[in-house]
Amino acid sequence: MSRQPSRRALLLGATAAAGTAMLGGCDRLGEAEWFRRTLKTGEDANLFVQRLLLTERTLAPEFVEADISPWFKPNGTEDPPDRSYKALAKRKFVNYRLEVGGLVEKPFKLSLAELRKLPARTQITRHDCVEGWSAIGKWTGVPLADLLNRAGLKPEARFVVFHCADTMGQDGDNDGEDDGAAGDSGSQEEAPAGNANPNMTKQSGGGESKKDSGGQQASEDTAASGGSPVRYYESIDLLDAFHPQTILAYEMNGQALPVANGAPLRLRLERNLGYKQAKYVIRVEVVESFAHIGEGKGGYWEDQGYAWYAGI
Numbered sequence: 001m002s003r004q005p006s007r008r009a010l011l012l013g014a015t016a017a018a019g020t021a022m023l024g025g026c027d028r029l030g031e032a033e034w035f036r037r038t039l040k041t042g043e044d045a046n047l048f049v050q051r052l053l054l055t056e057r058t059l060a061p062e063f064v065e066a067d068i069s070p071w072f073k074p075n076g077t078e079d080p081p082d083r084s085y086k087a088l089a090k091r092k093f094v095n096y097r098l099e100v101g102g103l104v105e106k107p108f109k110l111s112l113a114e115l116r117k118l119p120a121r122t123q124i125t126r127h128d129c130v131e132g133w134s135a136i137g138k139w140t141g142v143p144l145a146d147l148l149n150r151a152g153l154k155p156e157a158r159f160v161v162f163h164c165a166d167t168m169g170q171d172g173d174n175d176g177e178d179d180g181a182a183g184d185s186g187s188q189e190e191a192p193a194g195n196a197n198p199n200m201t202k203q204s205g206g207g208e209s210k211k212d213s214g215g216q217q218a219s220e221d222t223a224a225s226g227g228s229p230v231r232y233y234e235s236i237d238l239l240d241a242f243h244p245q246t247i248l249a250y251e252m253n254g255q256a257l258p259v260a261n262g263a264p265l266r267l268r269l270e271r272n273l274g275y276k277q278a279k280y281v282i283r284v285e286v287v288e289s290f291a292h293i294g295e296g297k298g299g300y301w302e303d304q305g306y307a308w309y310a311g312i
């Protein structure tokens with residue numbers, strides 16, 4: 001029997017999609033079942049082949065201590081302005097709880113101390129931002145797979161959404177009570193300061209025109225979204241979610257994760273571009289579809305026109 005159930009699942013998913021039943025009597029597909037279901041969600045053939053060749057259970061390169069960059073440049077939000085976040089940070093995140101819910105059998109919440117007691121994985125990897133910079137860092141955290149297994153996915157589960165604490169493009173007036181998953185946010189086209197990205201293709205014209213992302217813009221964003229602040233969020237499929245290097249990290253380079261890099265918990269999704277690496281993660285939500293979240297494209301930057309699948 002194959003020792004690579006996910007590969008088998010991918011192949012089986014392809015053949016199933018083509019109408020050929022090859023499942024036979026294989027009994028190693030329990031976990032792979034998720035992967036196959038994900039593949040039926042209409043991703044195109046190119047993505048399918050790319051995933052099969054490049055990312056299926058393959059590990060991102062890992063480096064040694066000597067390779068660690070002396071400075072890991074923070075990018076995007078570096079200090080969330082939200083009051084609720086500031087209150088957590090002030091008390092060194094003792095009141096922080098990671099929430100895991102959505103399409104799971106047993107939703108749960110874990111404190112940072114509880115997360116730190118779970119089996120951890122450490123990896124030294126290179127982060128690549130589409131803006132054209134890279135940095136190598138050492139990350140320690142909990143494999144996302146362990147958390148998802150603990151929660152138990154429901155049959156409809158297809159994607160994992162990461163809700164973050166930082167409201168985008170505003171100056172701190174948000175009361176921080178919204179959960180960031182508000183459905184009908186309005187159009188929001190400006191790139192926050194420091195995130196303007198000339199390399200990416202935007203769907204909408206003029207997306208880079210408003211560089212001023214101060215408090216004024218904040219109130220516009222809030223108004224445009226019917227009063228709901230637009231928080232950073234990201235989503236991944238189950239193949240990436242169960243990848244061994246996909247972790248929720250609480251340490252960077254052997255220290256507690258700094259606020260600038262996403263304290264207290266951030267996603268490390270190796271082999272994916274920087275914007276998928278959600279910082280300030282407060283809630284993990286398992287969903288069947290992300291069409292109802294934000295503007296429906298699967299992430300804050302995706303809603304601005306960036307690719308949902310950002311594999312490298």
Ligand SMILES: Nc1nc2c(c(=O)[nH]1)N[C@H]1C(S)=C(S)[C@@H](COP(=O)(O)O)O[C@H]1N2
Binds near residue numbers: 130277
């Ligand atoms: N919550 C949140 N996560 C985020 C961002 C952000 O602004 N907010 N920026 C993204 C981008 S574009 C990059 S390159 C990385 C930067 O991670 P770093 O600050 O540790 O360098 O975080 C990603 N995750």
Ligand SMILES: [Mo]
Binds near residue numbers: 075128129130275
């Ligand atoms: Mo980035």
